[in-house]
Amino acid sequence: MTLHCKTKVYSVLVFVAGCVALLSTTHTAVSQESPSRDKLIVETLLRLQRYDVSANEKWKAAIGRHLLTIKGTPRYLELIKVFEIRDTIPDLLELAISSSMETIGVNAASLLLDFKQSALLQKEMYGEDKTRALAITQSISLGGHPGRFVVLKPLVTDARASRQIRNVAIKGVGTTKQGQQYLLDLLSSGRIPEELMFVTGTALFASSDPVIVKSAKELITPPTTVNATPLPPVNELIRLLGDPVSGKVVFDKKGTCIKCHKIGEAGKEIGPSLTEIGSKLSKEAMFVSILDPSAGVSHNYETYGIVLGSGNVLSGILVSRSDEEVVIRNAEGIDRVVAVAEIDEIIKTDVSLMPADLHKVMTVQELVNVVAYLTQLKKPTTEN
Ligand code: HEC
Incomplete structure (x- = not known):
């Protein structure tokens, strides 16, 4: 027991001594720069919890070089965060824009919020380049950063912004408690335009606060299906069980989906092919695509x-x-x-060519069946 303890204390001492030696090699700078040494310095700093490297140019340089070797990985973001490497802000912005629908891009946007870069983000959100504007709004909206409400809020009521971008902003705002309250206030004062009603309802009905859900239900008239039955909100629809076989029949006939979409060889190509749509969209996103087509028009299908x-x-x-x-x-x-x-x-235009009232020709169950059918249409897997 004592022996074990002593060995441990001894090895910790050796480790610390090694670290001190490694971190204080001011005189050997010429000979020793190498990727593995940079990596070792980073790891040592982490173990010693020396996160503030602002005063040490050598450490900063080693971290900077190491970051270049792991760019675009989750570890890249992690290290930038702990060591607060602000020189990477322009890179983070590009990452948040180019990978706006992926974890890495979403986390890059959150890191920019950590670094208090709201002004930079807003400059992009209101920039001339609408594709970049939408992408950055998306990556902020999809992330869980508490600062997202304040940054996204102005877009919600901005009549000059596109319908798509406002949609995305509402989605992001609607996942915060504060944002849900804000959307309710806008709703009750009639400041949510009709075209944004669906996304607003979808956000509010999914609230974990029953009071918010109740107020939203009083303020929003749900769309109706074929026999004037009110359509349940998306968070309820996704829980209903559908039958894919009947869904295919609805897709080909009553729903008229086949007139615009290809599945394999069948159908016409007015909208995107849905042959592998089950690998692309979540069930929730599919309901939204059908019920509110203009919310997010697919690229190349504007x-x-x-x-x-x-x-x-x-x-x-x-x-x-x-x-x-x-x-x-x-x-x-x-x-x-x-x-x-x-x-x-x-x-x-801002409006999808896909009709916004297809649910009016279907029952709730038929709609759920169509989605069950689409969910099954996946990319073939390579293993058999
Ligand atoms: C008049 C043509 C038309 C009809 C009918 C139509 N769609 Fe579409 N659909 C489109 C177009 C165009 C787009 C691409 C623009 C957009 O995203 O809104 C689209 C997009 C979609 C998407 C999103 C695809 C993606 O890759 O993100 C889904 C899912 C979809 N439609 C399902 C359906 C279903 C299910 C039906 C039948 C109930 C249907 N559509 C009927 C034209 C149509």
Whole structure:
């Protein structure tokens, strides 16, 4: 027992001595820089809990070099956080934008909030580049950072912001208690526009606070299905059991989904192919895609309006666009080729070409069945 203790004390002493030697090699800087040494320095600092490295250029440099070797990994973010390496802020921003739907991007955005970078984030959220703006809003919204409410809040009521970005902001705000209260206040003063009602309801009905759910139910009239039955909120729909076999029948017939979507070889290509949709979207996201199609229009499937010199307007998905002509596909799947010379203006709209009232032709059970069917459509797995 004593022996064991002594050995332990001894080895701790040796370890500390080793660390001190490693961390104080001011004179050997020329010869010893190497990735493995950098890594060792980082590990030693962590073990000694020396997190404040601001005063030591050598340690900072070693951490900086080590970070470059693990860029984009979870460990990268972890180390930036503990050592507070603020030089990486521009990198974190790019990561949050390029991987906005992935854990790494979402965590990068949270780290930017930890570093009090709201101004930088908001500059992107309101920037000219709408794709970046949407992506950064997404990564903030998907994360659990307590600071997200304050950053996202202004977008909720910003009439100049796109419907998609406001949708995403409401989703993020709606996962905080404070945000739910805020959305309720907006609702009761009539400041949630109709087009944002679905996402607002989805957020509030999913609240863990029964008082909020009750108030929301008093303020929001749910959409109705075929026999005027009110549609349950998304958080209830996802718990209902569906039958995929009947779901396929609804997809092909009553739901008219096949008129716009391909599954394997069947169907038309007006919307994206749904052959592997079960690997892409969660059940919840599928219900939202069907019930509120304009909430998040898939990339490349935005609806365009083409105003012709004659005054006519065509609307649909852009199939191709060159200097001479534009091909636009309407909701019936008919392609029109238009000479650029005939076109006055091309406008990208906020509204999906997918009809927003498909639930009106289905019962609740039929809707649940369609989703059960889609959930099954997965990427083939490689192992057999
Ligand atoms: C008039 C054409 C049309 C019909 C009918 C239609 N959709 Fe769509 N759908 C689209 C278009 C266009 C998009 C892409 C734009 C968007 O995301 O809203 C889309 C997107 C989707 C998505 C999201 C796909 C993704 O990759 O994110 C799902 C899921 C979906 N539809 C399911 C359905 C189901 C189920 C039905 C039938 C109940 C249906 N659609 C009927 C045109 C249609």
